[in-house]
Amino acid sequence: xxxxxxxxxxxxxxxxxxxxxxxxxxxxxxxxxxxxxxxxxxxxxxxxxxxxxxxxxxxxxxxxxxxxxxxxxxxxxxxxxxxxxxxxxxxxxxxxx
Numbered sequence: 001x002x003x004x005x006x007x008x009x010x011x012x013x014x015x016x017x018x019x020x021x022x023x024x025x026x027x028x029x030x031x032x033x034x035x036x037x038x039x040x041x042x043x044x045x046x047x048x049x050x051x052x053x054x055x056x057x058x059x060x061x062x063x064x065x066x067x068x069x070x071x072x073x074x075x076x077x078x079x080x081x082x083x084x085x086x087x088x089x090x091x092x093x094x095x096x097x
Contacts, residue, residue, distance in 0.1 A: 003037035005030040 010026045010033075021029060075088060084091040 003034045003041070005033045005037075009033075 007026070007030075010021070010029055013029070013033075014021050014026075079085045079088070079090070082090050
């Protein structure tokens with residue numbers, strides 16, 4: 001384990017995460033963080049010279065489509081169900097004084 005995590009680092013991370021860790025939990029967290037950093041070091045050893053950077057694992061394309069009106073202006077049929085109508089719109093009770 002090349003990465004040694006200090007007690008101060010664990011204290012600082014605990015403060016940032018708003019965690020109260022016991023002494024045993026702090027020691028376990030130090031080991032875990034050390035293992036994580038060792039794994040990152042191992043990944044840094046890989047040759048990625050010919051690998052294109054990517055933002056997502058799967059190819060993501062623009063999924064937008066053009067808006068096409070399919071039902072047109074059917075105002076009369078829509079307003080036929082209205083209990084009250086005025087000037088081609090629904091008439092509703094006043095809610096604000």
